[in-house]
Amino acid sequence: MAVLGLFAACKSESKPVQASHQCLVQPGASVQLNGGETQIGSDRAYSEEAPRRAVALAPFEIDATEVTNAQFQIFVDATGYVTDAEKEQPGFGAPGAAVFKTPTATQPNWWQFVEGANWRHPEGPESSIAGKDNDPVVQVSLNDARAYAMWAERRLPSEAEWEYAAAANSESFYVWGDDLHPKGQVMANSWQGAFPLQNSEADGFRLRAPVGCFPPNDFGLYDMIGNVWEWTDTAFQDSASEPIHVIKGGSFLCAENYCRRYRASARQPQEAGLSTNHIGFRTVRSE
Numbered sequence: 001m002a003v004l005g006l007f008a009a010c011k012s013e014s015k016p017v018q019a020s021h022q023c024l025v026q027p028g029a030s031v032q033l034n035g036g037e038t039q040i041g042s043d044r045a046y047s048e049e050a051p052r053r054a055v056a057l058a059p060f061e062i063d064a065t066e067v068t069n070a071q072f073q074i075f076v077d078a079t080g081y082v083t084d085a086e087k088e089q090p091g092f093g094a095p096g097a098a099v100f101k102t103p104t105a106t107q108p109n110w111w112q113f114v115e116g117a118n119w120r121h122p123e124g125p126e127s128s129i130a131g132k133d134n135d136p137v138v139q140v141s142l143n144d145a146r147a148y149a150m151w152a153e154r155r156l157p158s159e160a161e162w163e164y165a166a167a168a169n170s171e172s173f174y175v176w177g178d179d180l181h182p183k184g185q186v187m188a189n190s191w192q193g194a195f196p197l198q199n200s201e202a203d204g205f206r207l208r209a210p211v212g213c214f215p216p217n218d219f220g221l222y223d224m225i226g227n228v229w230e231w232t233d234t235a236f237q238d239s240a241s242e243p244i245h246v247i248k249g250g251s252f253l254c255a256e257n258y259c260r261r262y263r264a265s266a267r268q269p270q271e272a273g274l275s276t277n278h279i280g281f282r283t284v285r286s287e
Contacts, residue, residue, distance in 0.1 A: 022213070023210045023211075027071070027212060029063075030285075031062055033165060038057060038160075038164045040265065048267060059287040065211035065223060066211050066281065066282050067148065068134050069136075071137070072140070075152070084273060085117060085118040094115045096116055097113070097114065097117040097139045098111050098274060099111070099117050117275075119139045119140055119144075134211055136208055138279060141272060142243070146233075153285070154283035154284060155233065155283065155284060155286075156232060156233040158233055160234075163248065166217065168221070175264055186203040187226075188226030189208070189251075190203065192255070195258040207252055207277070227251060229250065229268065229270070230248050230281050231245065231281040232245065244270065248264075249262070249264075251278040
């Protein structure tokens with residue numbers, strides 16, 4: 001397997017990074033994985049991850065990073081594609097999407113529908129992706145992710161493929177070992193502090209980080225854990241209304257006191273048509 005990429009220093013916009021991050025300058029590399037028989041799932045964590053089981057996977061190629069704003073922009077420019085969040089949303093009568101907001105006494109819900117939120121404006125009309133070409137694209141539904149993958153002559157990974165790629169043959173609780181912060185080092189973009197009210201930003205980022213700012217796993221893949229959740233093409237459960245699919249990897253909102261899903265085996269259900277500011281994706285290709 002081989003990974004290509006150049007590096008440069010990157011820093012958080014909202015707070016100085018405590019330790020220098022070396023971030024990918026030019027995302028776009030891919031990694032060839034051999035597949036074979038592997039173990040997925042866990043009997044040590046959340047019940048929906050059980051049982052630990054063997055699966056057989058054919059060889060496949062996977063993006064080394066999450067799809068970025070710049071990559072998604074190329075797709076939109078080439079096709080004129082309009083994402084689901086840019087269309088009128090059922091029940092709201094306007095385009096928009098779900099955005100995380102710190103709860104208050106008058107507004108205790110931390111997920112809110114924000115009119116005008118979309119991939120170009122992840123937190124709403126006042127936000128922008130200008131200067132954030134290497135941030136992972138978010139506010140994309142499952143359909144949006146599939147459309148990009150099809151245009152790129154690729155596809156979304158299955159849950160088993162994604163988990164195999166994320167674990168990189170690791171048998172430890174976390175991909176990098178059994179300690180969340182080995183020797184005090186933050187290994188992924190997550191939430192440090194008491195979610196949802198206090199975030200120390202010890203990892204240097206309040207929201208999303210540019211892709212490739214944290215150490216890759218042993219397969220040379222970046223941000224499989226943390227930063228943003230990632231769509232898979234695996235259904236979580238049958239639904240008579242909207243399809244529910246598996247997302248993997250956790251995000252910048254996962255904390256020790258809430259959503260401890262920054263592990264390869266962790267999984268969460270997500271409505272296929274719901275766009276949020278903490279879900280992105282990467283693509284694969286069968287070999």
